[in-house]
Amino acid sequence: MPWTITPELPDSPAARALWRAYYTEVSDRWYLLHEGRTTDPAELEREIHARTGAELAPPKGRLLVGRYDGEAAGTAGVRLLAPDTAELTRVFLLPDSRGKGGAALLVAAAEDFARESGAARMILDTRSDLVEARALYAHLGYTETERYNDNLYAEHWFTKSLV
Secondary structure (H helix, E strand, O other), X not given: OOEEEEEEOOOOHHHXXXXXXXXHHHHHHHHHHHHOOOOOHHHXXXXXXXXXXXXXXXOOEEXXXXXXXXXXXXXXXXXXXXXXXXXXXXXXXXXXXXXXXXXXXXXXXXXXXXXXXXXXXXXXXXXXXXXXXXXXXXHOOOEEEOOOOOOOOOOEEEEEEOO
């Protein structure tokens, strides 16, 4: 199988490069939809550096990096929010790696980590314009639920039992 999934620290070179690609894509999509422009470069740099992903480092989190044929191609992050609840975040694949089964493998590995850490459920949030993400989560058994956070950009919240 060409995919490998391994935990990495959020500040590893591969994790940082994938975070930059992820944030650039989702930020540009939001600004194009709402303001007809891409993200201001200074704002992009400020936000990329402000959100280091430290919450995805052990012991309260994990960042998984997926490699396709040995090349870093995607991520999934897990934050342990409570003894029984984990949050899925930063699910992303580089455009050239999409459609090859990596997203489902990354999410499954994230669910395994959450389960091994004692979580009985996984929650996540996303936006309406991220239709691919919403379709993936529904396909993987996530169901829409009530708002659980104050994320300004979130418009949909999902949950899945891990037991």
